[in-house]
Amino acid sequence: MKLLMPYITGGVVPGWTAFLDAFEDAGADLIEVGLPFSDPTVDGPTIQEASDAALARGATPTSVLHDLAEARVGIPLVASTYANIALRPGFGDALTTAGVTGLIVPDLPLDELDGLAVPGVQVSLLASPATPDDRLAEIGRRSQGFVYAVSIMGTTGERDRLAPSAVTLAARLKQVTDLPVLVGFGISTPEQAGEAATVADGVIVGAAVMRRILDGAGPAEVGAFVAALRAELSRGASVR
Template sequence: MTKLLMPYITGGVVAGWTAYLRAFEDAGADLIEVGLPFSDPTVDGPTIQEASDAALARGATPGSILAEVAADPVTIPLVASTYANLALRPGFGDALTAAGVTGLIVPDLPLDELDQLQVPGIAVSLLASPATPDDRLAEIGKRSQGFVYAVSVMGITGERDRLAPSAATLATRLKQITDLPILIGFGISSPEQAAEAAEVADGVIVGAAVMRRILDGASPATLGAFVGTLRAALDVR
């Protein structure tokens, strides 16, 4: 089974940012997570916070980001991610659909409030953490769509020098309660870590390691090459 690769980018982070989407696609990404920046990104670490601040300083809004996505489309699925303050606004689901976005992640929306999210036709993927109890994990598996986002470690997003052992434990637990793909995120920073995660999961999400490079000035071609190393690591595992 081919392992899934989903790189992340903060929408609007730099001028011409959609060129990175095409570079990711050309490098073998299976889907792309596009962050809609929010002023208080509670689950994100310093790198994604810096990227969000940069995008907001450039005047990026959910509307402008989705308009740019629609104007420069890719052929692989796009998954938006943002916070409940934005996702619960009227018309948000229609805006995603109009831009060609097919999936959504809302990390701060409690499972008990999921019914407030009105995004018909959009696959909402829920997050599970190592601390999620079994009964709640089963409910997450039942109500997720598209895939389940397995948070590798308790904490915030960011690059890490090794894959936490809790990632494998969580992926194993999720495999027992859902047939949806399990994608591990939070801290996947290298091809080696991606390959290790893919031993127990169906794929990986790589965010901070991508955004650090963009913030440091890496070109779309350079980022495409990095994503290509992740693709190769997943393919030879």
Template sequence: MSTALSTALRADGRPLLVPYVTGGITADWTGFLRAYQEAGADAIEVGLPFSDPMLDGPTIQEASDRALARGATVESILADIAATPLRVPVIVMTYANIVLRIGVPALAAAGVRGLIVPDLPLEESAGLEAAAAAAGVDLVLLAAPSTPDDRLREIGARSRGFVYAISVMGTTGERAALAGSAAVLAARVKRATDLPVLIGFGVSTPAQAAEAGRAGDGVVIASALMRRVLDGATAGALGADVAALRTALDLGVSPGTPHAEVSGHRG
């Protein structure tokens, strides 16, 4: 089923790039949204910080802790998103109890176009699917290497916007190489749906992004970018990182091409 989000993501016909930022991680965190957009992001994933993020690895947990320590709240983050006009869609990633507390209409009112809820079992998602559809927000479902084919078909049929293919079993985090399971999973998901298939969890460098872009329809990049922010990188520096990822995706850099970290330069 085509939705506003999937239509927007398919508009340019290129490998999709969805960089992530933890909402409220810095006082001027919306500068990252603008920098990502100008660097060529097709959509932006915003994480709502949570005190017990079960699927997030150390980097995203640290980013959430920093945002919460600054006093960031769901309400303040949504207000910031609403006050930041963007050309590209914003997709919120959060956990089920936060969504149940604030309600999907609050996300829609802030201009959010997509929603990812990684701890929501497929068997329990029908109510949220209906609420999201009513609010005009696409509920993006996740697929893992362990997901059987019949369940992949159900995920492909029920997901909206795209399907998020988790490259490895485990939590988010930077990795030295793209897991071999990523390409296998992407191929399986693509056989089960016409939606774009985006690979995430562990995509850390431009060359890995290009590899994932060849296997699927694009990438979600989170921990590698948030590590840079935690280390003090500015919005301008993160924009350069995203631009390097954009270039690698568009050129389809071959495996083995020399590369370093997200920024694409050695340091």
């Protein structure tokens, strides 16, 4: 089965954890929860807008993790944040208390990974189309849970077609790791998700989900979009 991980910026709207239930009900396998950050480096305009909205509402990493601790979600939660937050003392304990089992830190250099103290939390590493083969192999060895295949050079965001580099990168990663390879950055439609999953083990969908939430869609409507992604991934897997 192909894996599906939708993304949501924590604290983006009142009652935001209701979207977690909708994602689970729609067939998501994991959920990525972004901790709002004031100076993101890899997030495109949509995720930046969501982060700004969450910060304007007073959301903090602490408040988002508190909300997660009170939520009752039956699938794994993966937090994503930047090194400035992730390297703070006690961050790993806060993740565990919140029930988070995975972590993505896109701006943490591989050489500084040993300084990340998050025992019991799986740290998934990112690889891009420009990652050289030797570095790609090291990422494959040291990643935990899954490897995040960044489909393009650039920032997150919706796109009208899947970059050819997405499938190429997924194929390269499959040669150096036994972990699931999930493609993210620019997966905007069910069709693009299905195309990426012809080689990858699943997809991560962020901006397309957040665009709907920012435009006022509720959990049921956004859940229907996630269900459409799930249906396409399941359909594609059944014919391959």
